[in-house]
Amino acid sequence: xxxxxxxxxxxxxxxxxxxxxxxxxxxxxxxxxxxxxxxxxxxxxxxxxxxxxxxxxxxxxxxxxxxxxxxxxxxxxxxxxxxxxxxxxxxxxxxxxxxxxxxxxxxxxxxxxxxxxxxxxxxxxxxxxxxxxxxxxxxxxxxxxxxxxxxxxxxxxxxxxxxxxxxxxxxxxxxxxxxxxxxxxxxxxxxxxxxxxxxxxxxxxxxxxxxxxxxxxxxxxxxxxxxxxxxxxxxxxxxxxxxxxxxxxxx
Numbered sequence: 001x002x003x004x005x006x007x008x009x010x011x012x013x014x015x016x017x018x019x020x021x022x023x024x025x026x027x028x029x030x031x032x033x034x035x036x037x038x039x040x041x042x043x044x045x046x047x048x049x050x051x052x053x054x055x056x057x058x059x060x061x062x063x064x065x066x067x068x069x070x071x072x073x074x075x076x077x078x079x080x081x082x083x084x085x086x087x088x089x090x091x092x093x094x095x096x097x098x099x100x101x102x103x104x105x106x107x108x109x110x111x112x113x114x115x116x117x118x119x120x121x122x123x124x125x126x127x128x129x130x131x132x133x134x135x136x137x138x139x140x141x142x143x144x145x146x147x148x149x150x151x152x153x154x155x156x157x158x159x160x161x162x163x164x165x166x167x168x169x170x171x172x173x174x175x176x177x178x179x180x181x182x183x184x185x186x187x188x189x190x191x192x193x194x195x196x197x198x199x200x201x202x203x204x205x206x207x208x209x210x211x212x213x214x215x216x217x218x219x220x221x222x223x224x225x226x227x228x229x230x231x232x233x234x235x236x237x238x239x240x241x242x243x244x245x246x247x248x249x250x251x
Contacts, residue, residue, distance in 0.1 A: 001027045001046055008034035008053045008064035010211035013115035014083040018052035020133040024140025034067040035192040042072045052081040057169040058090030065099050078105035085117030086124035087241040094161025109143045110159045111249040118212040120234045123241050135247040157250050173229045175215050177202040180222035187214035
């Protein structure tokens, strides 16, 4: 059985979780990178779609949903995975499940995993750690075992969330470059939404979704959120994300 691993992972942590799930499931794996434009395609028989996305403010990033919608199913099984920064995943898992079902897939399993917060890296630092990866591998193995059952024995999956979804957050300050920027342009090339002009990579446009990819990959460590923003977010998260959360899976 082939697993199609469709992943939106700006800073690499969602990819780490998805890779562990796929490893546990076994079989061959083909990756679809949702951080880039995706050509419309149908998922064929004997394939399982593993959709993995980060949580932004309790929701799935809109651009990830748009690109995921280019993958169409006809009753093929799918697995929904969200990865969040130890605060809460709120409506994101339900939103992802609904999107997959709307695209013609049959969601057979779902999971929410914790990763290092993309803005405040001290929150859930180092996660997913080995315990998280093991939980993801075990989840993948459990999904494979479920799929080996006759179709009539594969129970429906219910996940938490408000079906009306919480409102998306408004505009917020974007990462900026400091004097260490050498204008190499890597951030502009790799930005998932094209928010950084190639001719002026030290700037950031309003299309920015604060995915923090540019901050994570800058060779000069020249990009960051404004200090005032970091301080405010850290003060809030140190209260609401203080207790380490553990993976939750639904089969």
